[in-house]
Amino acid sequence: MTFTNIYSIIALGEIMERIILHVDVNNAFLSWTAVHKLECGETFDIRTVPSIIGGDESQRHGIVLAKSMPAKALGIVTAEPICYAKRKCKNLLVFPADFSVYKKYSYDVYNILSTYTDKIERFSIDECFLDMTNSLMGRGILDIAKEISDRIAKELKFTVNIGVAHNKLLAKMASDFQKPNKIHTLLSKQEVEEKMWGLPVIELFMVGKNSINKLNDMGIKTIGDLAKTDPKILTKRFGKFGLMMYNYANGIDDSEINYQKHIPKRNWKRNNIISRLK
Ligand SMILES: [Mg+2]
Numbered sequence: 660m661t662f663t664n665i666y667s668i669i670a671l672g673e674i675m676e677r678i679i680l681h682v683d684v685n686n687a688f689l690s691w692t693a694v695h696k697l698e699c700g701e702t703f704d705i706r707t708v709p710s711i712i713g714g715d716e717s718q719r720h721g722i723v724l725a726k727s728m729p730a731k732a733l734g735i736v737t738a739e740p741i742c743y744a745k746r747k748c749k750n751l752l753v754f755p756a757d758f759s760v761y762k763k764y765s766y767d768v769y770n771i772l773s774t775y776t777d778k779i780e781r782f783s784i785d786e787c788f789l790d791m792t793n794s795l796m797g798r799g800i801l802d803i804a805k806e807i808s809d810r811i812a813k814e815l816k817f818t819v820n821i822g823v824a825h826n827k828l829l830a831k832m833a834s835d836f837q838k839p840n841k842i843h844t845l846l847s848k849q850e851v852e853e854k855m856w857g858l859p860v861i862e863l864f865m866v867g868k869n870s871i872n873k874l875n876d877m878g879i880k881t882i883g884d885l886a887k888t889d890p891k892i893l894t895k896r897f898g899k900f901g902l903m904m905y906n907y908a909n910g911i912d913d914s915e916i917n918y919q920k921h922i923p924k925r926n927w928k929r930n931n932i933i934s935r936l937k
Contacts, residue, residue: 685838688756697816710729775807776794788830822844833845851910856883857881870904883908
């Protein structure tokens with residue numbers, strides 16, 4: 660190989676945009692419990708009736724971890740005490756969370772995804788990032804995303820949302836748009852402006868309740884407001900986190916996919932419950 664070739668490859672690598680998917684199981688705990696019960700011989704699908712996955716009711720803090728669409732339609736919300744939820748629906752079915760079951764379905768999703776690339780980051784029990792940059796095999800990424808979505812629905816009997824973007828942040832933001840069973844893209848600056856900037860700033864990844872009041876006090880209500888704020892002002896107010904929020908609002912994220920072949924060591928159960936209740 661000549662030096663010219665080496666440099667041209669480096670140059671190509673620098674300009675080549677990454678292609679990232681974020682795959683997120685829709686209503687994972689409830690869907691997985693439903694599929695498991697059907698596989699065990701249940702005659703109806705708990706997704707079609709008012710039902711919830713609840714924390715331990717013998718504990719005083721038993722709360723709603725996930726709800727079916729019919730339960731949602733009755734006003735039942737995630738994180739409310741189970742006794743409140745039951746008041747809204749006398750016939751509410753309550754099922755305990757079963758992480759051994761959830762882990763099995765999580766692996767089933769991973770096994771399907773691993774037929775497309777080995778560059779997979781398991782972000783939580785029901786979410787994965789895929790770096791598809793060098794795994795397209797001449798196909799279009801939307802074609803692959805559709806195939807993944809269809810295969811999971813057909814083979815595993817539950818649905819996913821998929822976000823398609825050039826970085827992890829935008830792929831994750833995109834997968835969170837309208838649900839369920841949808842594929843969304845955030846592939847250009849224009850798409851970021853059109854689809855993200857009108858959303859309330861709390862919808863931006865990593866922006867939590869702690870920051871929201873301060874941002875609102877600064878007149879920053881939407882992600883677009885944040886994107887157009889002087890980053891120096893944000894850094895002064897929030898330190899490094901201010902710059903990160905500014906970059907995220909503008910769709911900028913250089914973080915790499917953290918390939919993990921095995922279960923992450925962190926406590927999935929705890930992390931998932933906490934992240935769901937934010
Ligand atoms: Mg999910």
